[in-house]
Amino acid sequence: MATVTLKKLYKNFGKTGVIHGIDIEIKDGEFIVIVGPSGCGKSTLLRMVAGLENVTAGEVLIGGKLANDKEPMDRNIAMVFQNYALYPHMTVAQNMGYGLKIAGMTKSEIVSRVENAAKLLQLEGMLNRRPKQLSGGQRQRVAMGRAIVRKPAVFLFDEPLSNLDAKLRVQMRLEIKELQSQLGVTALYVTHDQTEAMTMADRMIVMNEGRAEQIGTPLEVYVQPQSLFAAQFIGSPAMNILDASIKDGQVMLGEVPVAHTAAREGPVKLGIRPEHVQLDESGPLVVEVRLFEPLGANTLLHGRLTDGDLAFTISLNGLHQANRGEKLMRFSVDTSKWHLFDPKTGHRL
């Protein structure tokens, strides 16, 4: 049983707190992505699960058993590092087999496991090569092979794709996800790339400054972000956030009512994703568009709302071009797609 449970996890470095209470119960075989900006503590969290960092308060349970005081090797975990951490003087086969050798496995068992993993990862011809003879993607796979051969209860990934070029990243993303579901091993995956998070996660933990802003499936976080931070972090291009106010059950953008709401009166932060804005000749939103970015499948329009002069981004399907001279365009938004947030706490209303 390879469940992972984190209970009220706290971490301080000296006097500085970096993790402020994380709680999650991860099911066997789940792929959990820990996503957030640099410095939010996601790697630290992962390393606490791995046993490479001590826990200041709280509990880490692996397979139902308390793991706080256990060394990494006793936790039955395997880790794939950002820079792969391959032993430079050993061959691919030796790299993959090192942990098994230390565990005292027989030579034949080691060889068979290494060969199976190599087959799975398409590394068969490379077993006798040294890391410096391999490309980035191949090294990545060797790092994964090292994790796979140990048949751990949990895989831990620490931003494994950030050193690869964009195209390779897309390809490897798929491979990792397929591999994991094929092997059925619980996985914790750290990344700062929200696209990776969205495509790979069964559930994700959105982290900011040591706190879990939201824990949920990608769809949940996308459709119902629980905080301003989550709303803006997930989804690309980022959600537009506007200052608005609530008066008499209406959400007012400046003088223009845009939606009904049962929330209380007062100032509010209004969010709308660029892809939920539609061209509408009689729409309430007037935007002075300054830049068109045709991306092929869609076009990004960057401009400013005339009411309040706020930066605004719109994503329209297909190719659009500027009308000569005509910069002002009108848009409307489906009322169900508005998001409301408390301006002080950032929480969803």
Place this chain on the structure above:
Amino acid sequence: MVDVAHGMVEKRGVRLWLTHVLMVLGVLVIFFPIWLAFVASTVTQSEIVRPPMPLWPGNHFWENYTAALFSGVNVPVATMLLNSLIMAVGIAVGKIIISLLSAFAIVYFRFPGRGFFFWMIFITLMLPVEVRIVPTYEVVAGFGMLNNYSGLIFPLIASATATFLFRQFFLTIPDELAEAARVDGARPMQFFLDIVVPMSRTNIAALFVILFIYGWNQYLWPLLITTDPEMNTIVMGIKQMFPSGDDVAEWPVIMATSIMAMIPPVIVVVSMQKLFIRGLIDSEK
């Protein structure tokens, strides 16, 4: 060799030729003392004693060298060569081993007194043996290590230059590698032997060259602690071959010995040239 030609934007014709000529002259001038010694080692005593001696090798090569090797002046040169070899290899190997261990301890562990030991080791960089000769002599004498290989070797392992070098190198080993090893289940000493030491191969080799030369070329220290000619090293032994008083020195034998004294270090340096130069330059940083 990947050498870039520099300082020179035009490299044709006369300029190039002139550079070569000057270089050749420079090399000849610098090489002359070695050349002369070699010539002297191949001619007879009488040819030397009546100056000017010839500037081209004679035909007494085998005669002189075997005389030197097997009888020498006061002790066979073969014996001295062996002593030097044992001393040089002993110093190089000894220093490398204890430095690897110390550097590993200092970099990868936290323990009480770590800072203190670090500074202590740092201080030993500061004193060459020449400055502490008298009391070191007394200590060695007290241990009964005079005229003894251990007396030749141990005091010269005491300084921490190699520890420092390994420490610098270990600091450049990515942390992730140690973490991966930890996750793989390696205990500290397994990490040390399976990963750190193999990764240090180049540094170890370069250091071996430098320390071998350092050990082989020692003069003052062996001079002090060996009174038995059988324990002479070749570098210090040459001086002992000169007679006191007005006797004429046996020049061919002495010169043959000088040549033999310089050959092993030269071989080591030239054959490991690239490695050694890199080690020398990196180590001084």
Place this chain on the structure above:
Amino acid sequence: MEKRVTFRGWVLPLILIAPQVFISAVFFFYPAGQAVWQSLFIPDPFGLSTQFVGLGNFEYLLGDRHYLASILTTATFSIFVTLVSMIPALFLAVLADRLIKGSGVYRTLLIWPYAVAPAVAGVLWMFMFNTRVGVVSWYLGQFGYDWNHVLNGGEAMGLVVIASAWGRISYNFLFFFAGLQAVPRTVVEAAAIDGARFWRRFFTIILPLLSPTSFFLLVVNIVYAFFETFGVIHTITAGGPQQATTILVYKVFADGFVGQDLGLSSAQSVILLVLVGLLTIFQFKFIEKRVNY
């Protein structure tokens, strides 16, 4: 100094560090401490016991004209050795730097003197200038110049300087060569396009870029001249004639082992200790901040 990863436990590291600590303690710190301690005593005339004199030995030394002369000798010696070993090295390095093919061969040949022990170098040079059989001294005699370093202090100094500097030319050459190779080619080419001819390029661009290397070599060569040239002095002149070539480190040996005055010799050791300490600290402080291009 900090690494993020450390292993747990303190027993193992103490065991690992023990050999080094033990050897350093026994063969370094204890003798160094002894040297300091003994410098505070002088032996009685019979050499049977010692008498505490505090800083008396130091006072004596600083007033002793022999010691002061030795300081002057050492200073002169060091400066000359440094100059004689650095300038030809730079010259040869510049030449080698201009060649694409062949610099490897020259370099291989030029390394030889580095491998030769200073003491052996002393023997080689002494052989060339020997008053009876030396080739160079004989040819000088043919031209009317009577070379005799056994009698002439200046010639003795000259000889030990050359013998000491000879081996260092290799060492300095290697560093200068590496330093020159590290000068970005584009910078030199830009200067050439700007109209600077070779010597101007050399003095205004290459030399300044070489200054960290030069500075470093300066310090290292001085330390060498102070301490590692004992073998040269001992083989050629034994400090003479009349202490004309008695450098400080030689004097420590002469007073301590030959003259058997432990107190005085120890005091000299202590002074040298302080000097080296200062030089090393100086070297680390200023050279650790070497410019990296």
